Amino acid sequence: MSYHYLLYELTESVASITLNRRETGNIINEELAQELRDICRQINEDETIRAIVITGAGTEAFCLGNELEHYSLSQRNTSLSVTEAENLIARYSLSPAITNISCPIVAAINGNAFGQGLELVLSCDIRIASNTASFGFPNITCGLLPIDGGTQRLPRLIGKGKSLEILLTGETVNAKEALEMGLVNKIVPPGELTSAVDQIVKKIKKKAPIALKYAKEAVIKGLDLTLEQGLRLEADLYFLLHTTRDRTEGITAFREKRPPNFEGK
């Protein structure tokens, strides 16, 4: 299947998605959002996929937001009805589709990530950024709020204090600051981004796929539970892994001092 606003590649069980509207700073329009949601569904149905990488085309921008954020002022001379606004948000919404993916997702942040672009980053599991990238929610400067989980996922990642500053002032943070506050896992020079991401993906691919999915689920779901419930979830998932062939293979390979050959079963 080919896409108009995205590049999609599936190589050696790794899915690579590139936002491909370089001339606009990879801004999300309704069609791009639809294409990305389609890809997410397709990925979920493909059990051979072990990891996903999301990046932006070019070197300037990962994604500078969505059209709503960019053209809102001129378009909002007349007010929208609640139903119109709800429908509009639904057409741009991406994070439910992305966070519904069970295998690890790496954001390769090649440049600036603003507004919904940052929300896209926040929906991923591991974030590697070029040291030239900046991050921010300029939404407030044009009277808008994030629509795709930004107000909820940002504080869960970097805490309430910094999140309120970023959201209320509309100011951006640079890559170094983003690293210090835990917004990204690692920063590298632009020329080394691809290899840094490849290294992470290579590590992910060596692990047992179902164990990875369950570990991800335990952390993400667990954060919404009380500690007692979270421990219960962790133990339940752990014992479910007893039923996998990969577990037997992993332990056998370890005893035989050889690399395991996981099949995701």
Next chain:
Amino acid sequence: MNGFDTIIYEKKDSIAFVTLNRPQLLNAYNIKMRDELYQALTAIKDDSEVRVVIFSGARDRAFCAGADLTEFLTAPTPIIARQARWERDIWGVFLSLPQPLIAALHGYVLGSGIEIALCCDLRFASEDARFGLPETGIGIMPAAGGTQTLPRIIGRAKTLEMLLAGIWLDAQQAYCLGLVNRIVPRHDLLPTTHRVAQKIATYSPLVVRWAKQAIRRGMDLPLLHGLEMERKLATLALTTINTDGGEP
């Protein structure tokens, strides 16, 4: 709203300034300050002209060095003291203000001082700021929300260290832990705070309130409920005409 003894309240260009003003006692928090803050904050809460509130401490030595201990051991009975706590729920009012609150912190920020700062949304500190929770050293514990608000900002381990071992933080440590957003030179503290407040005051006041609400309430909800709230607020923002960045 002039005529306060323990605080100074001013309003200029849609920004409210609340200055804790007992400088001879390091701006220590007492019953009178509680009552005056209660009056000022409940007024701010209903004042749609106020878009941002700045809290600071008068003079050079302290933002607020904690509760005024001379008034301790004076409440008639625990029953009455507890009743008073909830009849004049100053901390509840603090946390319910819809506007962004910015704390400008210098010198001693201890006990109730740190707890006032934690009720604020942004915290800026000068290099000389010092943070501590001395309560357990005098046989009491924080009661203005500190045991709940502090770990939610700096995490459990450091909070317990401050509370149980009585360690203090300097401005740099507070910055590294995320307790303060920025460190600025002393003479720049109020100007910087004011500048940021002015910037926020240029944004749509309703949307600013919703952004604050999305984060503060959202952090107390499971993620899915938080996302639902965000979507409702974002929908509201989209239906609000705001072409000049000003009043919707």
